[in-house]
Amino acid sequence: MNDSLPAVDPDVAATADDIAEMEIRGAATIADAAAEALARQAERSEAASPEVFRRQLRAAAKTLYETRPTAVSLPNALRYVLRGMSGETVSELRASTIARAEEFQVDLSQAQSKLGEIGSNRLRDGDVVMTHCHSTDALSCLEAAVEDGKEIEAIVKETRPRKQGHITARQLRELGVPVTLVVDNAARRYLDRADHVLVGADSIAADGSVINKIGTSGLAVNARERGVPVMVAAQTIKLHPDTMTGHTVEIEMRAEREVVSDEQRADIAGERADDGLVVENPAFDVTPPRYVDAIVTERGQFPPESIVILMRELFGETTGEPWAP
Numbered sequence: 458m459n460d461s462l463p464a465v466d467p468d469v470a471a472t473a474d475d476i477a478e479m480e481i482r483g484a485a486t487i488a489d490a491a492a493e494a495l496a497r498q499a500e501r502s503e504a505a506s507p508e509v510f511r512r513q514l515r516a517a518a519k520t521l522y523e524t525r526p527t528a529v530s531l532p533n534a535l536r537y538v539l540r541g542m543s544g545e546t547v548s549e550l551r552a553s554t555i556a557r558a559e560e561f562q563v564d565l566s567q568a569q570s571k572l573g574e575i576g577s578n579r580l581r582d583g584d585v586v587m588t589h590c591h592s593t594d595a596l597s598c599l600e601a602a603v604e605d606g607k608e609i610e611a612i613v614k615e616t617r618p619r620k621q622g623h624i625t626a627r628q629l630r631e632l633g634v635p636v637t638l639v640v641d642n643a644a645r646r647y648l649d650r651a652d653h654v655l656v657g658a659d660s661i662a663a664d665g666s667v668i669n670k671i672g673t674s675g676l677a678v679n680a681r682e683r684g685v686p687v688m689v690a691a692q693t694i695k696l697h698p699d700t701m702t703g704h705t706v707e708i709e710m711r712a713e714r715e716v717v718s719d720e721q722r723a724d725i726a727g728e729r730a731d732d733g734l735v736v737e738n739p740a741f742d743v744t745p746p747r748y749v750d751a752i753v754t755e756r757g758q759f760p761p762e763s764i765v766i767l768m769r770e771l772f773g774e775t776t777g778e779p780w781a782p
């Protein structure tokens with residue numbers, strides 16, 4: 458078989474660029490955009506044969522897959538949509554792919570609402586919640602708690618280098634939640650006031666490890682030391698099936714310009730130029746399961762050590778590349 462894949466629709470390429478540049482970001486939002494992009498590819502395809510159509514969809518999936526490596530919601534979304542592509546003719550393939558993408562998007566949104574209801578049960582009236590980064594799954598729990606009439610307060614970590622905490626702060630203020638915004642280094646000091654740490658996840662490994670925005674693991678260790686429970690809000694689309702067979706989750710390294718500007722780099726490097734100056738910018742870290750109290754999904758809440766049971770039930774043992782024929 459010829460492995461070279463055809464060019465993708467410009468809209469798919471644009472979505473891929475937006476994901477890579479983090480114009481579209483957050484694990485669930487990325488999955489939603491990827492499903493939408495596959496539907497656009499299917500809709501616009503002028504393939505003359507079912508085989509050409511399938512190759513175009515695989516090419517689109519590969520382009521989207523190669524944008525960011527850590528959030529497993531992306532390959533899980535691509536796999537789900539492509540596995541629903543069925544039919545003998547191009548028009549049947551097109552219709553089934555579009556329907557499957559729509560089904561995925563509806564399920565994603567319903568799962569997040571359900572997760573929010575479950576997560577909100579952990580929150581009591583008057584609780585103070587510390588957040589890290591910006592997670593729509595975590596926000597869903599807070600929104601459900603507020604809708605239940607609970608008074609919730611938030612301590613929002615800024616989350617360097619991209620300061621996604623600002624997005625969280627803005628959305629919490631829209632909900633009427635009082636927000637204290639703090640720099641990341643202040644987190645331990647403010648844990649004294651917190652009843653919960655609430656974060657999202659980009660991937661959950663089979664052993665219950667949580668892969669989330671850089672800084673999550675340090676926060677979780679400090680929370681354990683302070684006796685503050687750590688709750689992870691993660692739809693089952695964040696479960697990483699490959700970790701059941703020993704694979705590890707790749708941690709994305711992003712550009713140094715997110716940390717220092719060219720001017721700042723030149724200033725630090727001084728007269729020695731920049732040979733000896735390395736700036737590293739890992740986007741995520743791994744929080745071991747012993748620092749996590751509960752993983753909240755749309756299927757209920759789980760102690761991290763038991764998440765593998767749910768993972769087996771949902772994914773079986775094998776996965777494969779999303780675009781594999």
Ligand SMILES: O=P(O)(O)OC[C@H]1O[C@H](OP(=O)(O)O)[C@H](O)[C@@H]1O
Pocket residue numbers: 482483484485486590591592593594595621656657658659669670690740
């Ligand atoms: O799916 P939701 O809960 O929205 O987000 C999950 C996670 O995705 C984000 O990654 P990034 O900002 O895309 O690097 C954050 O790490 C966040 O906790």
